[in-house]
Amino acid sequence: MLILRLRSSAKKLTLVNMKWESMSPFLRSKKVAITGTFGAGKSVFLLSLLHQLHNHDPRYFRVGEGREDKDTLIKNLIPQTVGDSQFLFPYKTFAQRLMKAGGGIWPSRYSATQRFRIAFKRSARFKRDELDFMTFPLERLLDLNIARIEKYSDWADRVLFHIEEDKQALRAARPYLIHLDAQEQFIERLIRLYKTSLTQFIFDYKTFTAPSTFMIDLHGGRIDGGAAESVSQARFLGLPPGDGSGPKEFIPLSGIARMRLPEFLETQEKNYELYRSQLLKPLFGEVNQADTLLVLLDIPALLSAGRGAFDEQKWLLGELSKLLKYKNKGGQVLGRSQIKRVALIANKCDLVRTFEREARLPLLLRQLTDDFVEKLHKSVEIGRFICSPCMATRPHQDPQSLVGRLINPSKNSERGEVPFNIPEVPKAWPQEYTPQDFPFAKVWPPALQAHEKLPRHYRLDDVFRFILQD
Numbered sequence: 001m002l003i004l005r006l007r008s009s010a011k012k013l014t015l016v017n018m019k020w021e022s023m024s025p026f027l028r029s030k031k032v033a034i035t036g037t038f039g040a041g042k043s044v045f046l047l048s049l050l051h052q053l054h055n056h057d058p059r060y061f062r063v064g065e066g067r068e069d070k071d072t073l074i075k076n077l078i079p080q081t082v083g084d085s086q087f088l089f090p091y092k093t094f095a096q097r098l099m100k101a102g103g104g105i106w107p108s109r110y111s112a113t114q115r116f117r118i119a120f121k122r123s124a125r126f127k128r129d130e131l132d133f134m135t136f137p138l139e140r141l142l143d144l145n146i147a148r149i150e151k152y153s154d155w156a157d158r159v160l161f162h163i164e165e166d167k168q169a170l171r172a173a174r175p176y177l178i179h180l181d182a183q184e185q186f187i188e189r190l191i192r193l194y195k196t197s198l199t200q201f202i203f204d205y206k207t208f209t210a211p212s213t214f215m216i217d218l219h220g221g222r223i224d225g226g227a228a229e230s231v232s233q234a235r236f237l238g239l240p241p242g243d244g245s246g247p248k249e250f251i252p253l254s255g256i257a258r259m260r261l262p263e264f265l266e267t268q269e270k271n272y273e274l275y276r277s278q279l280l281k282p283l284f285g286e287v288n289q290a291d292t293l294l295v296l297l298d299i300p301a302l303l304s305a306g307r308g309a310f311d312e313q314k315w316l317l318g319e320l321s322k323l324l325k326y327k328n329k330g331g332q333v334l335g336r337s338q339i340k341r342v343a344l345i346a347n348k349c350d351l352v353r354t355f356e357r358e359a360r361l362p363l364l365l366r367q368l369t370d371d372f373v374e375k376l377h378k379s380v381e382i383g384r385f386i387c388s389p390c391m392a393t394r395p396h397q398d399p400q401s402l403v404g405r406l407i408n409p410s411k412n413s414e415r416g417e418v419p420f421n422i423p424e425v426p427k428a429w430p431q432e433y434t435p436q437d438f439p440f441a442k443v444w445p446p447a448l449q450a451h452e453k454l455p456r457h458y459r460l461d462d463v464f465r466f467i468l469q470d
């Protein structure tokens with residue numbers, strides 16, 4: 001409790017700071033939250049953006065808005081300290097790895113939430129700018145119900161209800177449900193069975209796979225494919241072990257099981273509350289304090305993972321819209337949304353055939369996000385972007401191919417640049433499709449050529465101008 005209290009008073013302090021700074025006549029502060037599902041490109045986006053700003057060249061990264069100020073320069077950029085340094089984005093290390101001679105590597109995972117704060121001056125402006133970036137996994141929105149439902153037992157009933165409504169989920173969870181109803185229950189066994197069910201839900205893109213830390217842990221690692229029984233047991237259904245104590249897990253107990261296991265129920269209630277107060281409330285509260293939200297949508301990945309991935313993405317966007325709508329109702333729990341701008345970004349467009357980028361991605365992006373936009377407050381400004389923060393492919397004479405450093409080790413063990421086939425992007429999202437229909441490849445970052453100082457990007461500067469707008 002003490003730690004919690006300390007934390008919240010630290011938060012108040014930063015709030016006071018932010019207020020003071022935003023009123024300062026010499027500084028313009030903005031808070032930018034970046035989200036997207038696992039692998040959508042949050043770290044690469046932040047890395048590339050920071051890299052372009054640290055090494056700003058107005059020929060390749062346009063900051064000025066009008067035609068007349070196309071030479072606006074980023075000057076005097078200074079990284080600022082962030083509140084909690086364990087989440088500091090290791091910009092320098094990642095940039096060195098990305099820029100290695102002969103071809104670099106993508107950033108690795110180290111934390112699900114990342115932060116970086118910079119201050120700089122635009123040559124045409126009087127005030128300095130400060131940008132405070134944070135990233136978080138969109139999968140955390142799987143927990144929105146936990147954040148909103150105060151009582152553990154209400155949440156448990158609701159989850160069990162959802163499982164029973166869904167035939168496929170019911171099948172996956174049957175061993176767990178049977179043990180819940182058994183004469184005698186073994187707690188370890190209940191937890192093990194629930195982990196197995198949840199793993200299956202994740203593989204089937206079920207949207208009630210909470211707590212989300214089971215899928216994406218606090219280090220940003222995602223559960224791997226494989227047999228549901230074996231891959232799941234080392235992961236936690238709640239907060240991980242720490243401070244010398246074990247994991248703080250919770251599973252949905254039925255009404256009968258809650259009566260039969262009063263002591264276990266008590267720890268379940270406690271762990272549920274800890275998860276809400278230590279993870280969800282601070283995170284969602286902070287997201288709502290951002291001015292601008294960037295949502296990275298990896299259309300090639302959604303196509304190459306099958307229709308379930310598309311449906312899950314849409315559902316997560318729906319939950320995100322609920323979080324942002326807390327403007328009027330129940331705003332006390334998760335904070336009033338301050339978000340004024342949302343950028344919807346069709347990311348990694350360098351993996352799509354050159355001519356299809358502008359011809360096909362815009363419509364797919366619309367179809368994916370229209371319901372989301374519809375649900376937002378009308379005052380929120382929406383920007384839509386086709387983007388690649390780090391172009392890792394080059395055109396090939398065959399328009400159905402691109403050249404890049406293919407990751408597939410059996411096809412390119414040397415990590416050299418090779419041409420490879422690119423599937424055609426559909427004109428609209430098909431009602432049904434499987435991973436075989438759109439086999440998009442993965443590539444290493446580009447091996448820079450002699451005249452290139454920085455990786456190329458595709459319209460990353462458009463997104464940046466959107467962030468900076470007055």
Ligand SMILES: Nc1nc2c(ncn2[C@@H]2O[C@H](COP(=O)(O)OP(=O)(O)O)[C@@H](O)[C@H]2O)c(=O)[nH]1
Nearest residue numbers: 038039040041042043044106348388389390392
């Ligand atoms: N071709 C291409 N691949 C990218 C780009 N951005 C990210 N990726 C790939 O996507 C992977 C995941 O990106 P990352 O930023 O770590 O995703 P995160 O989980 O959202 O932080 C990277 O390892 C790259 O393989 C891009 O602009 N172009």
Ligand SMILES: [Mg+2]
Nearest residue numbers: 042043109220
């Ligand atoms: Mg990342």
